[in-house]
Amino acid sequence: MAELSDDYEIRRFDAAAEGEPGYREAETWVKAVAFGFHESTRTPEHVATSLATYRADHRVLTGAYQTRGVAPGSLPADVPVATFGTLRKTLNIGFGRMLETQLVTAVTVRTSHRRRGLLRRMMSEDLALAKRDGVAMAALTASEGSIYGRFGYGVASFERTVKVDTTARFSLNHQAVGSVDIADPKILLEIAPEIFDRVHRLTPGSIGRQEWYRQLASGSLGRDGKEDPAVKVALHYGPDGIVDGYVSYKFLGWDVEPYTMHVVDLVASTNECYLELWQFLAAIDLVERITWEEAPLDDPLTWALADPRCIDSSDSRDMLWLRILDAVEALEARRYPVDGRLVLEVLDPLGLAAGIYALEVNGGEAAVEQIETGENPDLTLDISALSSIYLGAVCPVTLAAAGKVREHHQGAALRARQLFAVERATHCLTHF
Ligand SMILES: CC(=O)SCCNC(=O)CCNC(=O)[C@H](O)C(C)(C)COP(=O)(O)OP(=O)(O)OC[C@H]1O[C@@H](n2cnc3c(N)ncnc32)[C@H](O)[C@@H]1OP(=O)(O)O
Numbered sequence: 001m002a003e004l005s006d007d008y009e010i011r012r013f014d015a016a017a018e019g020e021p022g023y024r025e026a027e028t029w030v031k032a033v034a035f036g037f038h039e040s041t042r043t044p045e046h047v048a049t050s051l052a053t054y055r056a057d058h059r060v061l062t063g064a065y066q067t068r069g070v071a072p073g074s075l076p077a078d079v080p081v082a083t084f085g086t087l088r089k090t091l092n093i094g095f096g097r098m099l100e101t102q103l104v105t106a107v108t109v110r111t112s113h114r115r116r117g118l119l120r121r122m123m124s125e126d127l128a129l130a131k132r133d134g135v136a137m138a139a140l141t142a143s144e145g146s147i148y149g150r151f152g153y154g155v156a157s158f159e160r161t162v163k164v165d166t167t168a169r170f171s172l173n174h175q176a177v178g179s180v181d182i183a184d185p186k187i188l189l190e191i192a193p194e195i196f197d198r199v200h201r202l203t204p205g206s207i208g209r210q211e212w213y214r215q216l217a218s219g220s221l222g223r224d225g226k227e228d229p230a231v232k233v234a235l236h237y238g239p240d241g242i243v244d245g246y247v248s249y250k251f252l253g254w255d256v257e258p259y260t261m262h263v264v265d266l267v268a269s270t271n272e273c274y275l276e277l278w279q280f281l282a283a284i285d286l287v288e289r290i291t292w293e294e295a296p297l298d299d300p301l302t303w304a305l306a307d308p309r310c311i312d313s314s315d316s317r318d319m320l321w322l323r324i325l326d327a328v329e330a331l332e333a334r335r336y337p338v339d340g341r342l343v344l345e346v347l348d349p350l351g352l353a354a355g356i357y358a359l360e361v362n363g364g365e366a367a368v369e370q371i372e373t374g375e376n377p378d379l380t381l382d383i384s385a386l387s388s389i390y391l392g393a394v395c396p397v398t399l400a401a402a403g404k405v406r407e408h409h410q411g412a413a414l415r416a417r418q419l420f421a422v423e424r425a426t427h428c429l430t431h432f
Pocket of ligand 1 (some may be wrong): 037085104105106107108109110113114116117118120140141142144146147150162
């Protein structure tokens with residue numbers, strides 16, 4: 001792409017603090033992202049708070065800049081025409097194991113510069129750099145389902161919006177072992193990261209959270225960059241009196257009927273805590289409905305309810321998209337619930353993880369060998385399909401039925417399903 005290379009310069013930089021040399025560059029980058037997602041222009045204060053949270057997460061900001069001058073009167077050349085943000089967090093890959101993962105976010109390309117290969121260039125370069133750094137996995141959440149498969153990403157987890165009827169119909173088959181009480185929301189600035197960390201260690205598909213989450217859950221920083229005084233917080237205490245979960249929530253107002261409480265964040269580190277936070281939410285007076293946009297598909301609440309139809313969930317959607325960058329490292333990092341052998345022929349449009357891999361599992365531990373020729377594969381699949389099945393939430397048998405996995409030996413897709421299963425439902429509570 002010689003022409004493209006000449007027209008644009010790609011620059012990577014950190015989220016500088018106010019008064020530091022790179023602040024103007026970081027500030028224009030944040031504003032360009034807001035523009036790309038059709039937000040109002042951010043105030044200087046909002047930009048500064050955003051950059052402060054980015055610094056805490058060591059976010060790397062990538063921008064594409066015009067090199068041949070700009071049209072008279074249009075935005076100056078120091079405003080990026082494309083943005084791309086990255087940060088590194090851990091991904092729970094099942095059985096408590098963690099894998100460092102390159103999180104891709106804030107991808108925008110200005111309308112007047114789209115479809116010239118800027119996304120392709122930023123994505124290809126970034127994934128190659130991450131792999132070179134020894135990172136075996138990349139992840140993102142997608143604005144549209146049609147963009148990222150071509151770069152090797154596959155859907156690996158799901159979520160749904162639930163509307164739960166909390167009138168007299170709501171009854172849980174659960175005897176409380178702990179208790180719930182209201183707290184000053186600001187306490188979450190202090191304790192939310194530690195509580196989330198417990199959930200993170202327990203939940204396959206969980207991604208370590210950005211700094212921003214404790215600000216959001218405590219009402220300190222809403223999506224508009226301002227404090228949100230509507231946020232309330234309840235803490236759950238386990239039988240030992242120790243806080244093991246919380247829910248932060250806000251009332252949607254007397255104009256919304258039925259009167260509704262909206263969950264901002266719900267983090268429960270035990271099964272009992274999860275059900276008891278729901279019991280608490282359902283007991284809130286003057287409210288007949290709870291809504292939550294980040295609920296799991298495979299939800300214990302459904303099974304604990306005397307009437308599971310209290311949950312109205314019409315909106316199920318893909319959440320986490322994964323992209324394996326290094327197949328040997330990613331496959332060896334996982335623990336497997338059964339032993340067995342599987343030879344995988346992996347195709348990769350970007351060439352990062354293509355090859356034939358023999359996965360041999362003994363005592364739950366894997367040894368992976370990249371083989372040249374000689375052994376026929378059990379399955380042929382694109383790296384996006386392998387990334388989809390990696391967390392156990394997408395079934396290889398279903399992908400075979402869809403033509404996304406080619407099964408060379410009967411039963412191989414089922415073996416893959418058994419091998420890649422995880423110990424409990426995959427769910428990611430972290431958007432980025
Ligand atoms: C992780 C996140 O941040 S998700 C948010 C993504 N951002 C947005 O949705 C904001 C609005 N959209 C945009 O800013 C841009 O249209 C982008 C970022 C989606 C695409 O950027 P572009 O620079 O135009 O993409 P680029 O020219 O590199 O195209 C790369 C390929 O993706 C394809 N493509 C790009 N956008 C889309 C799309 N929305 N739907 C389907 N295909 C797409 C192109 O056709 C091209 O295909 P090819 O290389 O196989 O021929």
